Amino acid sequence: MLRYIRNIQGDKVIWGIVIILSVLSLLTVYSATGSLAYAKNDGNTEYYLIKQLIVVVAGLLFMYLIHLVKYTWYSKGYIIFVTFLLSIGFLAALIIYGLTINSAARWLPIPLTGLTFQPSDLAKPALVMFLAKLLANNQDKIKSLKIYLFMLIPIILICLLIFPSNFSTAAILFVSCLVLIWIARARMAHIGLTILAGAAFGVILFFLIMHYPKAIPRGETWKHRIEVWLDDSKADPEADYQITQAKIAIASGGFFGKTPGKSTQRNFLPHPYSDFIFAFIIEEYGLVGGGFVTLLYLTLFFRIVRIANRCKGNFGSFLSFGIGFLIVFQALINMGVAVGLLPVTGQTLPLVSMGGTSLWFTAISIGIILSVSRGLEIEAQEEKTSFKISDNLYATV
């Protein structure tokens, strides 16, 4: 056991943040599913706790194993290509599955297991890896329009595949990829034009949703969500009170919260263990707890940027930045929804929300960042030793 712990390498602050968030995940899921357990498992409150415990421990294990692999292994062409193709395959399968059950599906059932998984969870890191590789290989020609357009192809392909079932994930992924390309010194004008095109697409989409919601899959849901967000008075107390309930949860939490296990709003929040878990955290842990969680994610991002900054290879640098931005961006969106800054999107809070495969893919993604970080430490170590050796050499001469 001790040997494994000694084997833990990479940024210790990131490790610490992940552990704190995992513990928080267990505490909140246990408390938040109290009413769910009553409704579904006849009062067996431990059921969801044990399930989440298994998920969290497995997630940490994946993270540990992934971080032991040398990060240059992830830059191998076939690894990147296979994960990318797998993502496309699963996303296509999801669309076909959606057609058979007659509605846009987000989750693909895994045959025989009774489990489901969200193909977009795999597609997100896969696309960032693919993009990091393209960017690293073409650094010298990055300003050419031809290369730029070539890099847009995989982004648009994946985002379009995700789009029908999960608009917000597609949008978050698209923005993250653009930020990554921009960071990798692509031409400002190219990115500006892409944003303009994206904005035009968005405006047209917004117009279609508001005026012809039936023309788009899930259009009616989106129209309703946007309307509720724009206007409080449209919230129908019977059906659409979730945003109001989230605000009540936040307001009733006070500065120090109601203390864990004392939430009353969990009975009213529609998904206190996933979409609205941040509101729930604030209710139980107060403004102090909510602020702490926000700072955890911000710190996570700064540490990841630090790794990216120090990394010598372009690939590792882009990879860790891209993945880190994606995770933290999603966290900020989830928190923004809970406090009413954004319309309801259905984004989970990474590493905290209940839900197995989503948490695992986040853990694996962070494992890759830690692998990059571990690589830095080894390089630093080698530099030091080689310096010592040369020092010794010099001395003996």
Add this chain to the structure above:
Amino acid sequence: MSRGFTARKYFILVLIAGIGSALLIRLFFIQVIADKYILSANNNVLRYITQYPARGFVYDRNGKLLVYNEAAYDLMVIPRQIRDFDTTGFCRLLGIDVQTFIEKVEKARKYSSYRPTIFFPQISKENYGFLEEKLFRFPGFYVQPRTLRKYPLAIAAHTVGYIGEVSPAMIERKPYYKSGDYIGISGIEKSYEEILRGKKGMKIRVVDVHNRDMGSFQEGKYDTLPVAGIGLWASLDADLQAYGELLMTNKKGSIVAIEPSSGEILALVTSPSYDPNLLVGQVRSRNYAMLARDTARIPLFNRALMAQYPPGSTFKIVNALIGLHEGILKPTTAFGCPGGFSLGSGKVVKCHAHFSPLQLKQSIQFSCNTYYCHAFRNIIDKGSRKSTRAGYEKWRKQVWDFGFGHKFETDLANELNGNIPSADYYDRFHGKNRWNSYSIISLAIGQGEIGVTPVQLANLCATIANRGFYYPPHIIRAIGKADSLNSKFLKKHVLNIEKEHFDLVVDAMEDVVLAGTATGARMDSISVCGKTGTAQNPHGKDHSIFIAFAPKDNPRIALCVIVENAGFGATWAAPIASLMIEKYLTRKIQRQDLETRMVEGNLLR
């Protein structure tokens, strides 16, 4: 630092930090400034109380109340929320002993510990007021108001229908309904469910840990008020309906009376029936099972809309009208009747004794079978030169146009099609091209494979009364206001048969009552037109049928009476029809002895 990683990263860092700060500021803002979300006490909970709207009442055409609501209160328990309390005091309050209390709680817990269960059903209004004041001392218990339907006249059970708790399958299909809600299951309650039910409201109350109501949440800003259900005015005449049910005592059969000028149903009697108050509240399922078990009387079967009989001689009028329209019959067309119509090979359609030969009017007056066998054979064989099949299809289309063989698709719940066999049916039965007008000759006199419902026969009578058109029969004349007409069903259906032919048939039907087969329906003051019929019944005594309308000019009522196992149409159906007409037109019965004889007649044994 890697070559590709530029100073642009600082911009992103600032951006992310900015978003994070915005989140924190927003949190602070909700926390401190937007106090509208803050609850008065930390441990309060919100309770969402559904506000049930009053279900709409149903009146008859004269404003008499047919269905209204009576409030009832169920004492509910959520076992999980029960805390220690003064059990003996509670039992004294309800008038039960402690043993019963423990058993009831155990039973509720067995069902579910977190879902509400009815602990004590239908508390009286007085007890409810008394209980509500004390209930805060007993956490886990609350009172759920309910509405019970009441039927003050206890008539027209099948027509008004009943309500019951919504089924899980229905909740899945229509999410408006929640478990325990009531929904219309049959009759008007079903056809007009969405109008009668109104719209539920929602009240949000703040309740403290001691189950005490601390007032409404946010001064009721998020509450919605229930919208009361809308009242309906049925076209039924409650007096006529009740009288029809009285006349049909101890008889199987039905009476359907229609106002010809509007298609409004004045009475829809089916017998045997039941008291609609039996299917209300807690006792509903038990009583329903009891009624469903009664296979001898079948009281749940709505004969007026669902029973299918051969129309018998009443159908001769249809064949006469089709024949006249096709030019195959003339008013002067005469056939001799030697006591029957020979089909060859020794088979004969028999007829009864009357003078011979008969012209068309007399053929109706004396209901001659031979006459209509000749007429029908000519209609089929001369209707189309091509084939029997084509001639038959043409005839069938005209019968269909009279409203037979299909539903009216108005607001009558559970009506059936009846049956006018298709040519394909005869192809299957006899073989293709192996049947002719002789094979199906029983249709001439309304016997054989043909099936019609009482409401379809009543509609035929209304069509004749109107001399050639009908409005589809319907049961609701006004929605929301007594004088607003339900125009949805006021679509005039005009037959393609000339009015002069109807005039001739009407004269003949007058003769039927004055000096024909139904003199028992004759009245001195009112000119009644009618036609008898007998539906052959292979299982027992034939069914007695009579259709009639009155007065002859500007008819106000057209009806069909069917009395099962009563033999010839004139014996039971015709007198009952005439009593119904007298009741509706004069509101008073002069012929007391006839009434007594009809009411007391018991044909069930």
